[in-house]
Amino acid sequence: MPDPTPNPDGKLSRAAAQRLSQYLRFARTLAEADGTVSSVELAGAVGVSAAQVRRDLASLGHLGQRGVGYDAGGLVEALRKAIGVDRRWRVVLVGVGNLARALLKYRGFVDHGFDLVGLFDSAPGTIGTVVEGLPVEPMSNLAAAVKRLRAELGVLTVPADAAQSVADAMASAGLKGLMNFAPVRIRVPAGVSVVPVDLAIQLEQLAFAVHFNEPDETGVAKE
Amino acid sequence: MPDPTPNPDGKLSRAAAQRLSQYLRFARTLAEADGTVSSVELAGAVGVSAAQVRRDLASLGHLGQRGVGYDAGGLVEALRKAIGVDRRWRVVLVGVGNLARALLKYRGFVDHGFDLVGLFDSAPGTIGTVVEGLPVEPMSNLAAAVKRLRAELGVLTVPADAAQSVADAMASAGLKGLMNFAPVRIRVPAGVSVVPVDLAIQLEQLAFAVHFNEPDETGVAKE
DNA sequence: CGTTGTGAACTCATTCACAGCT
DNA sequence: AGCTGTGAATGAGTTCACAACG
Numbered sequence: 001m002p003d004p005t006p007n008p009d010g011k012l013s014r015a016a017a018q019r020l021s022q023y024l025r026f027a028r029t030l031a032e033a034d035g036t037v038s039s040v041e042l043a044g045a046v047g048v049s050a051a052q053v054r055r056d057l058a059s060l061g062h063l064g065q066r067g068v069g070y071d072a073g074g075l076v077e078a079l080r081k082a083i084g085v086d087r088r089w090r091v092v093l094v095g096v097g098n099l100a101r102a103l104l105k106y107r108g109f110v111d112h113g114f115d116l117v118g119l120f121d122s123a124p125g126t127i128g129t130v131v132e133g134l135p136v137e138p139m140s141n142l143a144a145a146v147k148r149l150r151a152e153l154g155v156l157t158v159p160a161d162a163a164q165s166v167a168d169a170m171a172s173a174g175l176k177g178l179m180n181f182a183p184v185r186i187r188v189p190a191g192v193s194v195v196p197v198d199l200a201i202q203l204e205q206l207a208f209a210v211h212f213n214e215p216d217e218t219g220v221a222k223e
Numbered sequence: 224m225p226d227p228t229p230n231p232d233g234k235l236s237r238a239a240a241q242r243l244s245q246y247l248r249f250a251r252t253l254a255e256a257d258g259t260v261s262s263v264e265l266a267g268a269v270g271v272s273a274a275q276v277r278r279d280l281a282s283l284g285h286l287g288q289r290g291v292g293y294d295a296g297g298l299v300e301a302l303r304k305a306i307g308v309d310r311r312w313r314v315v316l317v318g319v320g321n322l323a324r325a326l327l328k329y330r331g332f333v334d335h336g337f338d339l340v341g342l343f344d345s346a347p348g349t350i351g352t353v354v355e356g357l358p359v360e361p362m363s364n365l366a367a368a369v370k371r372l373r374a375e376l377g378v379l380t381v382p383a384d385a386a387q388s389v390a391d392a393m394a395s396a397g398l399k400g401l402m403n404f405a406p407v408r409i410r411v412p413a414g415v416s417v418v419p420v421d422l423a424i425q426l427e428q429l430a431f432a433v434h435f436n437e438p439d440e441t442g443v444a445k446e
Numbered sequence: 447c448g449t450t451g452t453g454a455a456c457t458c459a460t461t462c463a464c465a466g467c468t
Numbered sequence: 469a470g471c472t473g474t475g476a477a478t479g480a481g482t483t484c485a486c487a488a489c490g
Contacts, residue, residue, distance in 0.1 A: 013459080017431045021424040022408070038471065047408065050471095051461055058473050066472045067468035083427050084434030098325035105321055108406050108423040113430075153429060177433035179425065183331050185245070185270065193432035195425050200331045201244045202402065202418050204306050206376060207336075208240045209416035210400035211307030236481080261449065273449095274483055281451050289450040289489040 012059070017083060019056055022046040024079040031076045036069035085113050090151040092118040092175070094166055095158035096126050096136050099181060103155065104132040117149045122162075139166075143173040153177045160184045167194075234282070240306060242279055245269040247302040254299045259292035308336050313374040315341040315398070317389055318381030319349050319359050322404060326378065327355040340372045345385075362389075366396040376400045383407045390417075 012020070026045040030037055039057070043050040057063060057070065060082045064070045080086040091114050093100055100119070103109065109116065119136045121127055127138045137145060145151075154175040158166050163182035170178055177193045180186055183200045235243070249268040253260055262280070266273040280286060280293065283305045287293045303309040314337050316323055323342070326332065332339060342359045344350055350361045360368060368374075377398040381389050386405035393401055400416045403409055406423045 012431075012435075014428070015459085017428060018424060021427045024427075025406075025423070040471090045408070049461070051463095052459090054472060055460075055474085062473080064472050065468070066466070067470050069471065084430045085427055089430055098321060098328055102321035102325050103422070106422065109426070112423050112426055114426055152433060176436075177429045179429050183248075185268070191436065193429065193436075195429040195432065197420070197422070197425055199326070199329065199420070200248070200335050201241060202420055203332070203335060203337055204244045204247075204308055205237070205240060206400045206402050206416065206418040207307045207312055208235075209237075209418065210375060212235075213399075213414065213416075238481085263449085272483065274485095275481095277450060278452085278482075285451080287450050290448050291490065292449065 012082070016056055016059075019046065019048060019052070020060075020079055020083050023053070023056070024076065024083065024085075027070075027072050027075045027079060030072040033072075035071060036065075037072050037075065038069040039064075042070075088113045088115055089153050090115050090117045090149060091153040091155060092116070092120065092142075092146060092149065092151045092170075093155040093157065094120045094139070094142070094170060095156065095162075096121045096131055097157060100155075100157045101131060103157070104134075114153070116155075117151055118145050120145075139169065142169055146173040146175060151175065153179070156180045156182060156186070158182060235305070239279060239282075242269065242271060242275070243283075243302055243306050246276070246279070247299065247306065247308075250293075250295050250298045250302060253295040256295075258294060259288075260295050260298065261292040262287075265293075311336045311338055312376050313338050313340045313372060314376040314378060315339070315343065315365075315369060315372065315374045315393075316378040316380065317343045317362070317365070317393060318379065318385075319344040319354055320380060323378075323380045324354060326380070327357075337376070339378075340374055341368050343368075362392065365392055369396040369398060374398065376402070379403045379405060379409075381405060 023042055023046060026042060027037060039050040039053040042053045060078050063074055063078050077086070093103070093116060096119050104116065116134065119131060119134045120139055120142050121136050122139045126136050129136050152175060154170045154177070156163060156167060156170065156178050160182045163180065163184050164186050167178060167180070167186040167188060171188050171192045176191065177195070178186070178188065180194055180196045183198055185196070186194060188194055246265055246269060249265060250260060262273040262276040265276045269276070283301050286297055286301050300309070316326070316339060319342050327339065339357065342354060342357045343362055343365050344359050345362045349359050352359050375398060377393045377400070379386060379390060379393065379401050383405045386403065386407050387409050390401060390403070390409040390411060394411050394415045399414065400418070401409070401411065403417055403419050406421055408419070409417060411417055
């Protein structure tokens with residue numbers, strides 16, 4: 001039967017968006033240095049096929065020049081826009097433990113356009129302390145603070161058993177995206193996105209890959 | 224294109240293996256309590272379709288009973304074996320910073336069958352200190368220690384600029400799988416697997432999902 | 447009944463191969 | 469010459485729908 005949707009061009013899959021992030025990282029390192037990158041270079045750096053790179057980039061518009069390649073600077077701009085990081089994002093963090101402290105020290109956070117503007121916790125001993133220049137506020141302040149700070153994203157670094165209720169609070173405070181480090185799947189209202197960062201599952205993936213000696217991931221090894 | 228060993232036994236894709244981990248987590252919570260789980264329950268818990276669950280589980284052998292469901296205990300066993308976590312794994316960690324300290328405190332590590340047996344760092348001030356009960360050894364000990372401890376996996380929590388050379392050292396020390404927290408792609412010899420845990424890219428994925436209001440992830444909200 | 451397992455259909459993603467521009 | 473963009477072919481992964489079975 002006839003083709004309800006013969007048109008393949010349209011939306012970016014999640015996996016595709018992840019590749020864009022990787023192209024962006026590589027293009028950024030070249031942006032100052034030189035003028036152009038080829039699909040073959042990008043492919044080698046990221047570990048995908050050159051055809052894949054061209055297909056991905058072509059879906060963003062005509063930003064290559066035939067016979068020449070892609071202008072590094074222009075590519076960075078286009079990728080930033082396509083991913084949604086052509087602006088800065090304001091982020092709050094809930095759950096100030098070791099992991100949070102590690103994240104706060106991580107420069108890549110701010111380097112990639114994410115500004116941590118608020119810290120929250122429920123432990124009386126932690127509330128009021130200052131971590132990496134930011135005071136830790138009680139959870140009861142969350143909703144008001146999100147509004148005041150105009151934060152849109154939240155990082156969730158609380159224990160598993162608290163994760164769902166904290167996620168509920170973050171969603172109803174108006175945050176639109178949550179990065180969840182707790183090893184549980186959290187449910188959120190429609191309109192809120194969640195990116196899980198689940199170490200337990202990643203560990204199991206590593207065991208799986210080793211146990212069955214999968215070549216793994218972004219393109220294997222030369223040698 | 225460049226893949227001399229495409230899929231040895233040709234079985235489970237990476238994405239499928241990740242779903243298995245999620246089924247396992249859910250089945251574990253039920254294993255003591257009740258007898259059986261249905262594909263619909265699993266699907267709801269993990270956020271995939273029931274048909275997907277059945278297809279995945281059927282690929283592991285006939286472990287369901289028609290008209291009844293899957294025995295929770297048996298499912299846990301089968302999933303453990305399929306993923307490769309029906310045994311314990313010995314893990315060393317290189318780069319003892321805040322992130323490492325957070326990981327060391329994370330109980331899920333040992334709960335999932337991963338034993339951290341060695342810590343390594345190159346900073347003289349850190350070497351010799353004891354963190355969570357383990358002494359931090361110099362990098363020069365790595366190769367001998369990996370052999371002595373019979374470690375197979377490594378966690379890489381060093382800064383980006385050191386990541387590749389540390390990865391080289393870890394691979395030549397005989398580790399077969401690396402969990403890489405550094406925000407760079409590392410190259411490893413054939414036979415070594417890498418699971419990247421890249422916060423910068425995950426952050427960008429979050430921005431992407433929110434910016435284009437993707438429902439995201441494992442199927443979110445029904446309504 | 448209810449629920450699994452699975453051929454078949456289908457959708458989505460990737461690679462091929464080459465036309466078209468520089 | 470070199471390199472991109474893209475139809476067409478291929479492949480991977482997912483859902484449909486129902487037979488098979490307790």
